[in-house]
Amino acid sequence: MAETSIHRKKLTNETTIKSQSIFSHSVILPSKINQEKYQLSLKQLKNAAKVYEKQPSLQKIDTEKYRNSLQRQLSIDMLRQGNHQSFRELCTILEWQKNDREQLGIEHPHHRRPLLDGEPDKLRFICTCFNKIEEAERR
Known part of the structure; x- marks a missing residue:
């Protein structure tokens, strides 16, 4: 039986550091990226808190x-x-x-x-x- 193996070729612009790799930014840490992109202003946070407080608590x-x-x-x-x-x-x-x-x-x-x-x-x-x-x- 012949053994088969799959090798992943490294892209030229890809780095070896995990924190800077394309894979970690797109798959492993999507929440961190979204937090940086979609930060709410102080006014929006206060409005969201008021809406949350108005909701009745579930029993x-x-x-x-x-x-x-x-x-x-x-x-x-x-x-x-x-x-x-x-x-x-x-x-x-x-x-x-x-x-x-x-x-x-x-x-x-x-x-x-x-x-x-x-x-x-x-x-x-x-x-x-x-x-x-x-x-x-x-x-």
Whole structure:
């Protein structure tokens, strides 16, 4: 077997010092170059600080809305409101739907039907209905 090797030819204007090489300026240190090019004036910095201070701070609940799936958000809301029976019913319906889908097999026409997890409007509607029913039963 013949060995193959690749050699990089040095350009004539390229230097051997790492801090002055083309590679380090374009790839390794792009943030340093951008900082030098795009320095903000004092007035622009003050305006940016004022805009930042005006923004409301996010709480843990707000960040959970972006991280969690809709099903998880609705489940957390149900449990925080004290609707434990509604939560149990929702979980059993979702579990039944998944089990039925697995039992039917891929060939069955109902297998193509989307799960409730994938339909946010239906999931919200079911949760609100369950919550209303549980509140009515409590009275």
